[in-house]
């Protein structure tokens with residue numbers, strides 16, 4: 001039996017299936033567009049930059065009144081990364097700047113991130129990894145680091161010296177906060 005011949009040269013079944021595909025594609029595109037806000041809402045915590053803004057206590061201010069060289073303090077840093085909450089310990093040095101004011105220095109080397117110890121016998125911070133040397137105030141003396149040790153924001157609260165810990169970009173000359 002012979003089938004019908006369409007005047008446009010295309011069988012009706014072909015046209016119907018073409019329209020069906022077109023409609024399906026349209027529905028998929030529309031669904032994708034409508035799901036963008038929902039996805040953004042759902043993934044907000046994952047895509048958000050990791051930030052730590054809470055201040056931690058370094059101890060009573062009176063502990064540092066007769067400070068003659070840097071002292072190390074360990075703080076717990078709470079970091080929120082998406083839905084994950086991580087607690088890490090960081091060593092902070094309390095020292096005096098060139099004006100004699102208390103300041104807090106991150107112990108993370110601005111070169112490649114090793115922990116920098118205070119070498120009391122030499123009165124310098126000396127990085128064990130590649131030999132960067134910093135003054136008691138944290139200024140760069142020599143070595144591969146492009147800047148001095150990173151200074152952290154401090155404040156006082158109820159007689160306590162508080163510090164706001166942050167990570168800074170390595171291998172750059174200026175102190176740039178990382179998320």
Ligand code: FES
Nearest residue numbers: 109111112127130
């Ligand atoms: S990590 Fe400190 S000098 Fe390289």
